[in-house]
Amino acid sequence: MNDQSKFIAGLLLGAAAGAALGYFLTTDKGKEIVDEIKSAAANAGEDVKEKVKQFESEIESAVEKGKKWANDFGKETDTSTTT
Structure with missing residues (x-):
């Protein structure tokens, strides 16, 4: 079967x-x-x-926890270096 015949067969099948x-x-x-x-x-x-909203909420919560942890860690570091 040549290329033209294959093309026509494919065209008809499609x-x-x-x-x-x-x-x-x-x-x-x-x-x-x-x-x-x-x-x-x-x-x-x-x-x-709904999953995207849930994911955004979890990310925001994790960011807030990270900020709190960093803030608390900074306070501990400041206190320990001044005494």
């Missing part, structure tokens, strides 16, 4: 697959599957947003 998929998506079952995918994608997006 067109057939596209037509079959297009037909399937217009059926009731296809529409139902599309709706389920949309719903799952929306839920996943909300889950990601």
Whole structure:
């Protein structure tokens, strides 16, 4: 099979697959599957947003603890060097 024949075969196969998929998506079952995918994608997006908010909160807490620790450590160092 030469390159031109392979190209035409691939083109026809792609067109057939596209037509079959297009037909399937217009059926009731296809529409139902599309709706389920949309719903799952929306839920996943909300889950990601919630995880990001949780992560931000944990980071802020860790930063505050670090600041407090550094401040306390600085006070201990200042006190021990002046006595």
